[in-house]
Amino acid sequence: MTRSIIDPILILAVSLLAVSGTPTDELKPIRREVYEGGKIFDISHRYTPEMPAWESTQGMVNFLRLAASMKNGSVANVSEMKFSVHSGTHIDAPGHFIDEYYDAGFDTDSLDLRTLNGPALLVDVPRDKNITAEVMESLHIPRGVRRVLFRTVNTDKRLMFKKEFDSSFAGFMTDGAKWLVENTDIKLVGLDYLSFAAFEESPATHKVILKGRDIIPVEALKLDGVEVGTYSLHCLPLRLVGAEGAPTRCILIK
Numbered sequence: 001m002t003r004s005i006i007d008p009i010l011i012l013a014v015s016l017l018a019v020s021g022t023p024t025d026e027l028k029p030i031r032r033e034v035y036e037g038g039k040i041f042d043i044s045h046r047y048t049p050e051m052p053a054w055e056s057t058q059g060m061v062n063f064l065r066l067a068a069s070m071k072n073g074s075v076a077n078v079s080e081m082k083f084s085v086h087s088g089t090h091i092d093a094p095g096h097f098i099d100e101y102y103d104a105g106f107d108t109d110s111l112d113l114r115t116l117n118g119p120a121l122l123v124d125v126p127r128d129k130n131i132t133a134e135v136m137e138s139l140h141i142p143r144g145v146r147r148v149l150f151r152t153v154n155t156d157k158r159l160m161f162k163k164e165f166d167s168s169f170a171g172f173m174t175d176g177a178k179w180l181v182e183n184t185d186i187k188l189v190g191l192d193y194l195s196f197a198a199f200e201e202s203p204a205t206h207k208v209i210l211k212g213r214d215i216i217p218v219e220a221l222k223l224d225g226v227e228v229g230t231y232s233l234h235c236l237p238l239r240l241v242g243a244e245g246a247p248t249r250c251i252l253i254k
């Protein structure tokens with residue numbers, strides 16, 4: 001009788017140790033990209049001062065500051081942050097490029113969690129082109145697929161790890177976005193740099209995707225080291241009422 005009680009407790013204790021490290025570990029946090037050899041992938045970027053910011057050569061700079069510090073006599077360390085809501089891994093709400101939607105309150109709090117969570121396909125796109133209608137057609141994404149993460153040359157070039165903003169990043173061209181709206185069931189569009197839309201046609205491309213208020217762009221995803229295929233995607237953006245964008249944590253579960 002005791003065995004049947006002890007065993008689950010032992011198993012729990014062992015698995016807790018596996019997660020948290022042994023109690024004798026030195027005081028050092030564990031930072032992971034992948035869990036359990038590929039069960040969970042963290043596809044969000046770390047917010048760091050060196051991370052690129054839109055049209056900036058300086059990166060995120062001093063976005064985080066210690067407003068109260070124990071070393072200076074405060075009872076706790078309290079940090080404050082200040083940055084564009086379109087920084088790092090983030091989502092766009094319909095109000096981002098359509099003012100009428102902004103005024104009507106289509107903010108990050110209005111986004112559908114069912115769109116942001118569910119089966120997703122990770123695909124590699126041709127490295128020598130932006131995502132045009134022709135490229136979209138060539139990917140043969142089946143009808144019924146609702147979430148697609150498009151890995152581009154941006155990942156190969158490690159653009160999200162370079163401080164200086166690079167406007168030549170790969171992304172959707174307006175005709176590619178139109179093709180997606182008209183010929184697929186995709187409601188979540190994930191890309192691997194600060195905008196899903198190529199720099200050159202950015203406003204027009206955003207409008208095409210945001211117009212129906214049913215497609216959510218997820219930008220600046222960290223897609224290196226993950227195999228092409230189907231995963232369970234989980235994105236949970238902050239509920240920023242009145243904001244047209246929000247930082248989000250995204251993970252893939254195999």
Ligand SMILES: *[C@@H]1O[C@H](CO)[C@@H](O)[C@H](O)[C@H]1NC(C)=O
Binds near residue numbers: 066069070071072077
């Ligand atoms: C609190 O802030 C100080 C800087 O004043 C820093 O050295 C220390 O690591 C912080 N402690 C914690 C627990 O974050």
Ligand SMILES: *[C@@H]1O[C@H](CO)[C@@H](O)[C@H](O)[C@H]1NC(C)=O
Binds near residue numbers: 066067068069071072
């Ligand atoms: C502590 O206070 C001093 C003096 O006001 C200031 O120069 C310093 O930056 C503060 N340090 C932190 C970590 O807040």
Ligand SMILES: *[C@@H]1O[C@H](CO)[C@@H](O)[C@H](O)[C@H]1NC(C)=O
Binds near residue numbers: 170
């Ligand atoms: C994609 O478009 C950008 C302009 O937005 C351009 O600079 C870049 O060269 C294009 N990339 C490719 C692979 O054609």
